[in-house]
Amino acid sequence: MVALPAEMTLIDHGAGGGPEVLVPARGPLPVPRGDEVLIRTLAVGVNRPDVAQRSGSYPPPPGASPVIGLECAGEVVAVGAAAARFRVGDRVCALTNGGAYAEYCTAPEAQTLPWPDGYDAPRAAALPETYFTVWANLFGHGRLAPGESVLVHGGTSGIGVTAIQLAKAFGATVYATAGSAEKCAAILRFGADAAIDYKAQDFAAEVKGLTGGKGVDVVLDMVGAPYFARNLRCLKLDGRLVMIAFLGGHVAESADLRPIMVKRLTVTGSTMRPRSTAEKGAIAAALEAKVWPMLAAGKAGPHIHATFPLAQAAEAHRLMESSAHVGKIMLTVG
The missing domain is CATH 3.40.50.720 (NAD(P)-binding Rossmann-like Domain)
Incomplete structure (x- = not known):
């Protein structure tokens, strides 16, 4: 078993607003539900829905974390009772239901995939949402x-x-x-x-x-x-x-x-976030079978424009809103 801290650093957006509302804060670690894994986050993707949630026009669905963030990559540190595929120590990336702008994040196991061969954390985290x-x-x-x-x-x-x-x-x-x-x-x-x-x-x-x-x-x-x-x-x-x-x-x-x-x-x-875990899991399975081999072979892959530390999430959002970037904007954790 991995010894886990009681608290973690996360990015809080308060009552919402401009990029300046994104500030580091402390909060409790999320607890994985039966079908979820808990991931020690190493990298996080920044996406347009994150900007919309921060500004107040894209609230999380019922039961989802209020913390911003829809994709991450890292190391599994705990698994729910019904999670059967991944083990503690596995390196994974995940389409989350929220909560990725943090040191730890939960995700349904069905929405979680292994890193493609040859990938590091930022490249793996740049995959799920897009x-x-x-x-x-x-x-x-x-x-x-x-x-x-x-x-x-x-x-x-x-x-x-x-x-x-x-x-x-x-x-x-x-x-x-x-x-x-x-x-x-x-x-x-x-x-x-x-x-x-x-x-x-x-x-x-x-x-x-x-x-x-x-x-x-x-x-x-x-x-x-x-x-x-x-x-x-x-x-x-x-x-x-x-x-x-x-x-x-x-x-x-x-x-x-x-x-x-x-x-x-x-x-x-369509939008992705309201889909059920089963629907997202079917997409994940298709990607792993048909696209992950292409990524490992270098036939496709994310282009990362810029990377910021988690604490500089506000700067990442300013860049996103400027539309000056080409490809993905990433946050690194730890």
Whole structure:
């Protein structure tokens, strides 16, 4: 048995607000439930939902930790009575239900995976949130298949980099958008077939030109309302629009909906956090079987833009909100 302390350092966000509300505090160690593992956290991923929770627009679900943080990597130090796979000392990464901005964090064992071969803690911690999200939405709801084409918005975000790499690895043609020439160059380095500067170009017109007027099979969108009508125009017959966030707003007024009927389009989307443990566990199993070998072989993997100590979570959030980053922003613990 590992001797555990009674208390730990965590990042508290108080009543919410700007990045400055993120401050180190002390609190009790979480106790794993029957189907959970307790992880001594070594690294934590910073994600857009963390920013939303800090600002008060994305509260945790009932029963989840109020501490911010949806993914971590570290060492198992305790297991619940019903947890059967992992043992104390195993190195794991996990999609948590909250609580990752801390020295210790619990996660359902079904949402926990071993580090891919050759990975360290920051790279392992950079995986769960983006890979679970992309797998469930691009390949699940979006049904992206080999030989098809996809437009990925936000191509230099953690989600965008993951979507580009996995879509290419599974045989799709990939177009992606970003907001500068430098970010478009990064998109091409990550494997996209073409990059579109949405500040200088009309992405719908560019997609039409790139596809000979046909459009793409799937659009993966995190912008929302301002892109809705143009996204529909980007899709070919039987195309699928998959929405995973509304960074530009969620009310799309005066949009021409006729393409949905004329082209037999599917408009869908999802969020990850409200899914059941069984649903997330099924995604984890698929990732371990189909994607983890690619990560070990170097065919895909996270791009880490910057790493901060846990105590500097506020600086990490400022960087996230600036959108100046390419790829993942990480926190290290200990």
